[in-house]
Amino acid sequence: MSAIAAYYNDKSILITGATGFVGKVLMEKLFRTSPDLKVIYILVRPKSGQTLKQRVFSILNSELFSKVREIYPNVGEKIRAIYADLSKDDFGISKEDMEELLSCTNIIFHCAATVRFEDPLKYAVQLNVVATQKLLLMASQMPKLEAFIHLSTAFSNCNLKHIDEVVYPCPGEPKKIINAMEWLDDAIIKEITPKLIGDRPNTYIYSKALGETVVQEEGGKLNIAIVRPSIISSTWQEPFPGWIDNVNGPGELIIATGKGLLQLLTVGPMTVVDLIPVDTVANLILAAGWYTAVHRPKTMLIYHSTSGQLNPCYCKKMALQVMATLEKTPFEKAFRRPCTVFTTNTIAKQFWKAVSHRIPAIIYDFYLRLTGRKPRIVKLMNRTLNAFSKLEYFISQHWEWSINNTEMLMSQMSPEDQRVFNFDVRQLNWLQYIENYVLGLKKHLLKEDMAGIPEAKQHLRRLRNINYIFNTVIFLIAWRLLIARSQMARNVWFFICSLYNL
Ligand SMILES: CCCCCCCCCCCCCCCC(=O)SCCNC(=O)CCNC(=O)[C@H](O)C(C)(C)COP(=O)(O)OP(=O)(O)OC[C@H]1O[C@@H](n2cnc3c(N)ncnc32)[C@H](O)[C@@H]1OP(=O)(O)O
Numbered sequence: 001m002s003a004i005a006a007y008y009n010d011k012s013i014l015i016t017g018a019t020g021f022v023g024k025v026l027m028e029k030l031f032r033t034s035p036d037l038k039v040i041y042i043l044v045r046p047k048s049g050q051t052l053k054q055r056v057f058s059i060l061n062s063e064l065f066s067k068v069r070e071i072y073p074n075v076g077e078k079i080r081a082i083y084a085d086l087s088k089d090d091f092g093i094s095k096e097d098m099e100e101l102l103s104c105t106n107i108i109f110h111c112a113a114t115v116r117f118e119d120p121l122k123y124a125v126q127l128n129v130v131a132t133q134k135l136l137l138m139a140s141q142m143p144k145l146e147a148f149i150h151l152s153t154a155f156s157n158c159n160l161k162h163i164d165e166v167v168y169p170c171p172g173e174p175k176k177i178i179n180a181m182e183w184l185d186d187a188i189i190k191e192i193t194p195k196l197i198g199d200r201p202n203t204y205i206y207s208k209a210l211g212e213t214v215v216q217e218e219g220g221k222l223n224i225a226i227v228r229p230s231i232i233s234s235t236w237q238e239p240f241p242g243w244i245d246n247v248n249g250p251g252e253l254i255i256a257t258g259k260g261l262l263q264l265l266t267v268g269p270m271t272v273v274d275l276i277p278v279d280t281v282a283n284l285i286l287a288a289g290w291y292t293a294v295h296r297p298k299t300m301l302i303y304h305s306t307s308g309q310l311n312p313c314y315c316k317k318m319a320l321q322v323m324a325t326l327e328k329t330p331f332e333k334a335f336r337r338p339c340t341v342f343t344t345n346t347i348a349k350q351f352w353k354a355v356s357h358r359i360p361a362i363i364y365d366f367y368l369r370l371t372g373r374k375p376r377i378v379k380l381m382n383r384t385l386n387a388f389s390k391l392e393y394f395i396s397q398h399w400e401w402s403i404n405n406t407e408m409l410m411s412q413m414s415p416e417d418q419r420v421f422n423f424d425v426r427q428l429n430w431l432q433y434i435e436n437y438v439l440g441l442k443k444h445l446l447k448e449d450m451a452g453i454p455e456a457k458q459h460l461r462r463l464r465n466i467n468y469i470f471n472t473v474i475f476l477i478a479w480r481l482l483i484a485r486s487q488m489a490r491n492v493w494f495f496i497c498s499l500y501n502l
């Protein structure tokens, strides 16, 4: 049997962020590989009118958990959902729940965070720094704790081009920043945010970097490891290929491309996009938890969960595969036919943004107004272009991450562990993976049925015809105006007419 799977059997595991993208996959894998684990405590808040119980119920009844339900129909009995809001002082956890957590927890996986790039700095610090600090304090009072795994991001030091497995100094001492966030006025915080975050692109990345410093400085005698994934994407293999329920990052751009909203990609032919499948990340987290608890390394280890070093995914190749998949299995109700222009030129980019994005959106909204409907495309286009400009940072540059610790971890695992908790991305076939990713977005996120494909194709054919007609009309108008103004154009026109005896 796998030593890692055996390790988690009989353990009480605390997961924060278990309702999120990574947390769900982590929990699913734990139940599937270590069904004899004692309990998984999850810190959850009520959300969108759903109680804790309803949230857990909908996760356990989702497609992601279908294999777990087969193996283990009463899986719900092993989950203890504990009310907690990490943005509150003491997380709002009741005294009894806190006592149980402190006395029973063996391992903590800290996945919760706010991942929105542009949250106000105060909120990002509250969630990604202060909550981490409080969780460390809780952990220090847990007598049975064996390991604390903190999830950060590979981009926490994206101001550097080569990133080692160390915690780098961050502008601003966490304690001072936390203090300042408590008493400074929101308007002042907003004003000083660009100065504070310095050469990091947004408040999310900055707060994750600060969070790492807190882990290093305040981890004390705890047995800690940090896992830094790059751009987390749909599942590669487990529990089945292509699962995703999150629109963050590439998903947002692929959907916008499939719906014909985004027709531009600012990448060169050799630009690498550092994708890492979510099941690979979960496997690495579990392996790191086992290694930290069992081998107790003397210093805190940082593991990069990235793909670029071992098996790079070239952005242009990826985009072409996205387009090829969309050709076979288009998304429904597209605004325009999917099409991508590749450029790295700033002027060309602005031109395409205006000509193939904003102008068609304005025309379509005008048409909606004329037909008595509510205009909505300009707003959607602005959102898409805004999201694109925020994500562009991560595809227009290149980073290198050291993977010594990750490789060391793999070498410490038995062949059986390497198979069950596989995070070796060298085995990944990107073309097949991207196809499954696009299909996964269609199925699990957009909830589109494969039976709707003929209708979606028909819709795209209509859009193509409208496009032809539109382009012909524009060409004729432009030509007519040119003939009216230029003798040369008139001569060319008469020449063409004489050729055809018109
Ligand atoms: C061919 C392709 C190749 C791809 C090539 C791969 C490139 C791939 C690069 C990725 C690179 C990431 C690398 C990060 C690495 C970490 O560690 S990041 C962790 C993950 N976090 C993220 O990815 C978060 C990124 N997103 C954000 O922070 C925010 O969405 C943005 C981009 C700043 C935009 O913020 P915003 O303008 O405030 O918009 P937001 O509040 O998100 O949306 C408002 C509403 O508009 C909707 N909306 C937003 N955008 C859209 C849209 N495009 N369409 C429709 N509705 C939309 C929302 O659903 C929302 O609706 P409600 O929920 O209010 O009903």
Ligand SMILES: NC(=O)C1=CN([C@@H]2O[C@H](COP(=O)(O)OP(=O)(O)OC[C@H]3O[C@@H](n4cnc5c(N)ncnc54)[C@H](OP(=O)(O)O)[C@@H]3O)[C@@H](O)[C@H]2O)C=CC1
Pocket (backbone or CB within 6 Å): 016, 017, 018, 019, 020, 021, 022, 023, 043, 044, 045, 046, 047, 084, 085, 086, 087, 088, 110, 111, 112, 113, 114, 115, 127, 151, 152, 153, 154, 208, 228, 229, 230, 231, 232, 233, 246, 248, 249
């Ligand atoms: N996604 C990515 O591409 C990457 C993510 N990461 C890191 O991985 C981790 C997980 O990210 P991911 O799963 O994608 O993020 P999600 O946004 O999907 O999940 C975030 C989780 O944090 C929880 N959470 C947020 N705020 C609170 C709060 N106030 N109280 C309690 N819980 C809260 C959410 O709960 P709720 O459901 O209630 O909102 C959710 O469970 C994060 O630490 C992130 O920084 C690193 C690199 C890339």
